[in-house]
Amino acid sequence: MKLGRLNHIGIATPSLEASLAYYRDVMGAAIVHEPFDLPAQGVKVCFVDTPGENGTHGTQIELIEPLGENSPIHGFIAKNPAGGQHHMCYEVPDIHAAKAWFEKLGKRVLGEPRIGAHGTPIFFVHPRDMNGVLTEIMETLKEAH
Numbered sequence: 001m002k003l004g005r006l007n008h009i010g011i012a013t014p015s016l017e018a019s020l021a022y023y024r025d026v027m028g029a030a031i032v033h034e035p036f037d038l039p040a041q042g043v044k045v046c047f048v049d050t051p052g053e054n055g056t057h058g059t060q061i062e063l064i065e066p067l068g069e070n071s072p073i074h075g076f077i078a079k080n081p082a083g084g085q086h087h088m089c090y091e092v093p094d095i096h097a098a099k100a101w102f103e104k105l106g107k108r109v110l111g112e113p114r115i116g117a118h119g120t121p122i123f124f125v126h127p128r129d130m131n132g133v134l135t136e137i138m139e140t141l142k143e144a145h
């Protein structure tokens with residue numbers, strides 16, 4: 001497998017509202033998208049753009065707040081009440097080939113590929129197998145032809 005583009009850095013937060021104010025007022029973020037719920041993934045999400053090249057944005061900040069009592073990030077927030085860096089997400093051309101790659105290496109893929117925040121298939125690989133970093137793999141949005 002070849003290392004793909006760093007699509008986003010996931011930041012867990014107890015309050016999307018407070019974190020949005022931070023990225024806007026302290027960090028001077030130019031583009032803050034609208035928050036949206038992902039009930040199937042147990043999170044409320046809001047993307048913040050970082051500057052990119054050729055008029056596109058760079059790696060995004062993905063702010064995630066627990067949504068519902070079964071949110072997978074309740075445990076993280078309990079351990080880190082102020083929130084913090086939660087995961088990193090890399091793009092791949094083919095989600096199934098990528099899943100087979102990590103499984104072949106004996107890495108714990110967490111669940112089957114499912115639709116993530118950008119509307120394409122994603123999966124996670126356990127942090128204990130990934131240098132301590134919860135790693136999300138996301139199939140790149142195919143260019144509309």
Ligand SMILES: CC[C@H](C(=O)O)C(=O)SCCNC(=O)CCNC(=O)[C@H](O)C(C)(C)COP(=O)(O)OP(=O)(O)OC[C@H]1O[C@@H](n2cnc3c(N)ncnc32)[C@H](O)[C@@H]1OP(=O)(O)O
Pocket residue numbers: 010038041043062064072073075076085086087089110115116117118122124126127128132133134136
């Ligand atoms: C998908 C929508 C959106 C998108 O971009 O498309 C998102 O990114 S949503 C992001 C939220 N969803 C997930 O995180 C799903 C995958 N995560 C999980 O399945 C769990 O969080 C899991 C299994 C990684 C950890 O679960 P939990 O916190 O309940 O377990 P433990 O507390 O027992 O943790 C086990 C072990 O891992 C360490 N840990 C936990 N979370 C992280 C983390 N974010 N980064 C690094 N390490 C983490 C924890 O400290 C434990 O370590 P140990 O040494 O064994 O005590």
Ligand SMILES: [Co+2]
Pocket residue numbers: 008010062087089117136
């Ligand atoms: Co993510």
